[in-house]
Amino acid sequence: MEESIAAGGLDPISAFALVGAIGVGAQWLAWRLRMPAIVLMLVAGILIGPVSGIFDPDRDIGPLYEPMISLAVAVILFEGGLTLSLNTLRDAAEGVKRLVFIGAPLGWLLSALALHYAAGLGWESSAVLGGIMIVTGPTVIAPLLRTSRLARRPAALLQWEAIVNDPLGALAAIAAFEVIVVLRTATDWGGAFFELATGGLVAVVLGAVGGYGLSWALRRAKVPEYMKVPVLFVVILAVFAASDAVLHESGLLAVTIMGIVLANANLPSYEEMRRFKEHATILLVSGVFILLAASVDFTALGQLNWRAAVFVAAVVLLARPLTVYGALASTKLPWKERTLIAFTAPRGVVLVAVAGLFGERLMALGIDDAVLIGPLAFVLVAVTVIIHGFTLAPVARALGLTAAETPGVLIVGGSRLTVALAEALKENKVPVLLTDPNRTSLRAAREAGIPTFFGDILSEAAEHRVEILNYRTALAATNNDAYNTLVATDLAPEFGREFVYQTAREKAEHVRHALPASLGGRPFGDKSTYNMLNQRMWQGWEFRVTGLTDEFTLTRYRDQRPEAVIMAQITKDGQFQFVTDDEELRVPAGASVVALIPPAELEKIDAPRKGGGQGEPTGGGPGPTSTAKPAAALPK
Incomplete structure (x- = not known):
């Protein structure tokens, strides 16, 4: 320990304690200041990481870094699946359904085009990151809606779009990544298709079996109350590991499917799982974001040029508005509400976490431009959070779409x-x-x-x-x-x-x-x-x-x-x-x-x-x- 500190590093225990304190502390301070937590976590992670050198994940945590990120992202995606109730979606407004069933695929396509033509990424990297960009940041949208006090309908559309598209964006990125992995590692197209189909089928089956099996056990009281959350957590890890062993990164698909199954099982124990996902998400989102921000390589950021600015502008001013206007075409939604939704899409922690993970995986496959995925994700998150965090309320007031001024x-x-x-x-x-x-x-x-x-x-x-x-x-x-x-x-x-x-x-x-x-x-x-x-x-x-x-x-x-x-x-x-x-x-x-x-x-x-x-x-x-x-x- 003394040698590590002398060398300017931290021992693993101190590193974990620092990440937890900084992450949760940033969340608490954001609550006190009524601002998006992701902004403070971004600043805090960069300050303790590349700016001061106090904490370097690769140096201080070493081989545990990547497995921790993978497991944390798996739990975060499970939480995203756990929010996707099909009954709730069925009863949702027509606008929400359009933003999901039409907006998500259209957004994936337009985001991939913006990445390829504006940012200059290859089609492989563009397809993966474009899929993740469907996610509009449910952990960011909720506090923004509370502080901006939007009227009910646009607030509901933004909130439900974020909740439902959270797992869909991850699924899109996983699907694109698996196709790339199989095509680059298989010897022929037939073998590539067979490997992808087998891995995807195994992931879906494992996720469904894990979800149905756990719901059966909880409904039949096969698990005591005090062990429900620990058993849930262990099953998530087991399903993730088993699926990943069959096809690399397919575990993310499996745990997302498992979350969706449990969300629609009508369990009497859903409140315990809701608390678990809330607490786990806060801890893991904080930890993952601090780790990713602390590991930002300024040399990688230095590789970004004017094309990064063009990319962000294309996403904010073209891809997002075209997605919303296209999805909500021919609906009775007033143009003011469409406009507000079209220019409101803050990205969040899930985008950064999943993008950082897939960026490293794509680089390992020999895709050189994947090194830009992490930096581009950081830039997009930072810009959209700052823009929408400070302009959503004034724009909503100008359009007459705010709720009562007095709480x-x-x-x-x-x-x-x-x-x-x-x-x-x-x-x-x-x-x-x-x-x-x-x-x-x-x-x-x-x-x-x-x-x-x-x-x-x-x-x-x-x-x-x-x-x-x-x-x-x-x-x-x-x-x-x-x-x-x-x-x-x-x-x-x-x-x-x-x-x-x-x-x-x-x-x-x-x-x-x-x-x-x-x-x-x-x-x-x-x-x-x-x-x-x-x-x-x-x-x-x-x-x-x-x-x-x-x-x-x-x-x-x-x-x-x-x-x-x-x-x-x-x-x-x-x-x-x-x-x-x-x-x-x-x-x-x-x-x-x-x-x-x-x-x-x-x-x-x-x-x-x-x-x-x-x-x-x-x-x-x-x-x-x-x-x-x-x-x-x-x-x-």
């Missing part, structure tokens, strides 16, 4: 309490959606003009019909504590646990009967239960939104309304946030507080206005404090 509140459960809260928020221009699986519970909300969704918020219908990107905060407030806990737990990964709330649970007679404290969301309001809060509503309590000024401060507000329960605050720019205690209250002048106020204090507030007096200042300009009175027709 809203999703309220689960229709009741006297939630309808009154929703009315108060709506009056103050905070977007709100009220959902309930009971249509009768939504009657009062519909009569009040509040947007509603009839159905279970956890259902597949809600996934397709509810514009989740429009809402930053969720509140579960039904009369069922267990359901509230389930909803809050399920929505936490989507919204972030700090933005998911629920009404306090009823106290169980015995601690062992209580729901685990680790489940559910944050407490709502003053930690009152659903029944306590609704009882207040029947007693005449009302929600009021009051603006604060330099004169009418929070302290004065508290003095005048000592019994009021402050539930939330609205900032000057309309940002909404629930509060659970006074420590969270930081309400400057110009902001507003949302409070539940008892009848006695309401009389004092309304008395001056009834008598023709001035009333309290509201901080939001002249006029009375906004109010939301529950209607008598509201159900209990």
Whole structure:
């Protein structure tokens, strides 16, 4: 170890620790800065690699480098296959199907043409990299959509295109690569075709057998709960290795097929696999990208010339728009949405990882220009991520394709309490959606003009019909504590646990009967239960939104309304946030507080206005404090 450090290198353990810390750290920092993680990982990998020389994968990891990349890419492609539900695709919009069935082959062709004529690559390298370029980066699209706040339809088209084309792009690249391998190693065309057909058939069979076998074992409870994820991981590696032994790199096809089979098996254990793929993808994507960025050879980048710039311009300005306009021709999609989709195609980690792997494999076959595949992939990813990361939101606003400017509140459960809260928020221009699986519970909300969704918020219908990107905060407030806990737990990964709330649970007679404290969301309001809060509503309590000024401060507000329960605050720019205690209250002048106020204090507030007096200042300009009175027709 001392000799390695003295020579300027790291021992393998230190190298692995550094890759993990830098990769996950870059992901976390990107989340804090609300920017694409791939940009920070790219910069971090290059800084610790070719710039500073702190880490060199070939030097510090040695022979483990290539097998690690291969296995990591295999797991990433399995995760891509695991997202491809045929039922979901069948129910998807016509535009998604066209972008997949027409756009993917057309994009492969146009990308290969751009690589050959603009970048100057041979047809073999162009065919492989062109196939990978079908992928538009699902790990990049998701955070971009969240920060840019697109309208539902273009956001759904971009997201589903990225998810579905993720495995298809890998399959296209694998198919092109296998054809090249067989043609270059076989002695005759008949032998080449037989070897390719045999290897492809074995890969498909192994992937299908692995997927069906694992789904059978999980469905029949042949694997205990605590071993499901380890068994899944081992089966992935076994299928990959077995297929690869028959035909080189066919293991990538096998694990992708296996993921697709499991995605469509309707397993009760799918949630465990979903968590596995989320956690594994974050770790492996981070690790693979740091390794690839650290191994970038500046001499290889130096081989790029003006043709690289022409290639990127051809992809962004010609290949992608022609693909989208061609795929969506004769559809009813408005031209603005087609234009936005046509000029939005950020590439991501999968492109770089798979391109780097196949670039090395093609070079090993004696294809000299394959040395440019890795650098071209890096350049394309960097340029598209930066361009779309900084221009998607402004372009969408210019085209009028953004969702609500102010992040809203999703309220689960229709009741006297939630309808009154929703009315108060709506009056103050905070977007709100009220959902309930009971249509009768939504009657009062519909009569009040509040947007509603009839159905279970956890259902597949809600996934397709509810514009989740429009809402930053969720509140579960039904009369069922267990359901509230389930909803809050399920929505936490989507919204972030700090933005998911629920009404306090009823106290169980015995601690062992209580729901685990680790489940559910944050407490709502003053930690009152659903029944306590609704009882207040029947007693005449009302929600009021009051603006604060330099004169009418929070302290004065508290003095005048000592019994009021402050539930939330609205900032000057309309940002909404629930509060659970006074420590969270930081309400400057110009902001507003949302409070539940008892009848006695309401009389004092309304008395001056009834008598023709001035009333309290509201901080939001002249006029009375906004109010939301529950209607008598509201159900209990």
